[in-house]
Amino acid sequence: MNKKLLQDKVAIVTGAGRGLGEAVARAYAAEGAKVVVSDIDPNAAHRVADSIEGATAVPCDVRVPGQVEALVEAAVKLHSRLDIMVPNAGVARVAPLVATSYEDWRDVTSVNLDGVFLCIRYAAPAIIASGGGSIINMASVTAKAACALIGSYAAAKAGVVSLTQTAAVELRAHNVRVNAILPGFIDTELVKSHIPEFEQQLKLPDFGAVVAQRQGRYGTVEEVANLAVFLASDRSSFSNGSGFVLDGGVSSSLL
Ligand SMILES: NC(=O)c1ccc[n+]([C@@H]2O[C@H](COP(=O)([O-])OP(=O)(O)OC[C@H]3O[C@@H](n4cnc5c(N)ncnc54)[C@H](O)[C@@H]3O)[C@@H](O)[C@H]2O)c1
Numbered sequence: 001m002n003k004k005l006l007q008d009k010v011a012i013v014t015g016a017g018r019g020l021g022e023a024v025a026r027a028y029a030a031e032g033a034k035v036v037v038s039d040i041d042p043n044a045a046h047r048v049a050d051s052i053e054g055a056t057a058v059p060c061d062v063r064v065p066g067q068v069e070a071l072v073e074a075a076v077k078l079h080s081r082l083d084i085m086v087p088n089a090g091v092a093r094v095a096p097l098v099a100t101s102y103e104d105w106r107d108v109t110s111v112n113l114d115g116v117f118l119c120i121r122y123a124a125p126a127i128i129a130s131g132g133g134s135i136i137n138m139a140s141v142t143a144k145a146a147c148a149l150i151g152s153y154a155a156a157k158a159g160v161v162s163l164t165q166t167a168a169v170e171l172r173a174h175n176v177r178v179n180a181i182l183p184g185f186i187d188t189e190l191v192k193s194h195i196p197e198f199e200q201q202l203k204l205p206d207f208g209a210v211v212a213q214r215q216g217r218y219g220t221v222e223e224v225a226n227l228a229v230f231l232a233s234d235r236s237s238f239s240n241g242s243g244f245v246l247d248g249g250v251s252s253s254l255l
Pocket residue numbers: 014015016017018019020021038039040041044060061062063088089090091111138139140141182183184185186187188189190191
């Protein structure tokens with residue numbers, strides 16, 4: 001029998017209570033990993049972990065250094081090692097920059113950028129102590145091309161791409177690879193919950209039609225999870241410091 005791609009690897013996925021994080025957790029487990037399912041929402045983390053063989057729920061707010069440190073400690077205590085970290089937790093606020101409150105700016109950047117920094121900061125030493133591994137940051141194609149009304153989110157995601165590059169260079173000698181995934185619009189609650197605001201503020205009759213015209217269709221969480229499996233596995237052994245765009249071509253087309 002072929003060995004699974006992530007057999008016996010230990011992985012933490014943050015924001016895994018639903019959406020992309022949940023799909024990544026499921027895909028990792030299907031490839032043999034022991035997954036620590038983390039989310040700010042304990043019920044969501046437990047719901048997902050309880051339905052995945054070998055998974056454990058460890059709630060954590062990625063904005064809080066002590067909680068991220070405790071998350072990594074819990075994973076190592078459970079499984080005596082850590083191989084993979086996926087800082088995936090993210091939030092968005094929909095408003096033009098000039099109407100964005102400082103509180104909303106800080107909220108978005110603290111989850112999407114500070115949270116990724118904290119995950120790298122605390123997970124990397126544990127991965128190094130385990131002999132090396134992989135960190136996969138969930139960025140966004142908005143790091144590369146503007147999308148009106150989500151400037152704070154896009155700025156945080158551009159910061160994630162930069163953090164990915166620095167971490168990759170600094171950790172390369174320790175056998176830790178660091179890459180980022182830059183999805184376009186994927187069919188999740190994050191997108192669905194903000195569609196009315198986009199339609200109202202940009203005066204679009206049908207946001208779905210715009211996505212269809214620009215991207216072809218929404219991406220699926222499984223399509224993102226497939227890339228996350230590749231980046232966590234030895235199949236991507238020469239990929240380091242890179243941002244992998246997954247957007248149906250939207251960021252490389254004019255029309
Ligand atoms: N859906 C998309 O189109 C899309 C595109 C590009 C990038 N992304 C990124 O992918 C990631 C997942 O997005 P999604 O669409 O699955 O979102 P989602 O809203 O469906 O899920 C996000 C999860 O993160 C959790 N979370 C929120 N704040 C947290 C915090 N402070 N600490 C820990 N967990 C927290 C939520 O409880 C939720 O379970 C995010 O980083 C998002 O920015 C999504």
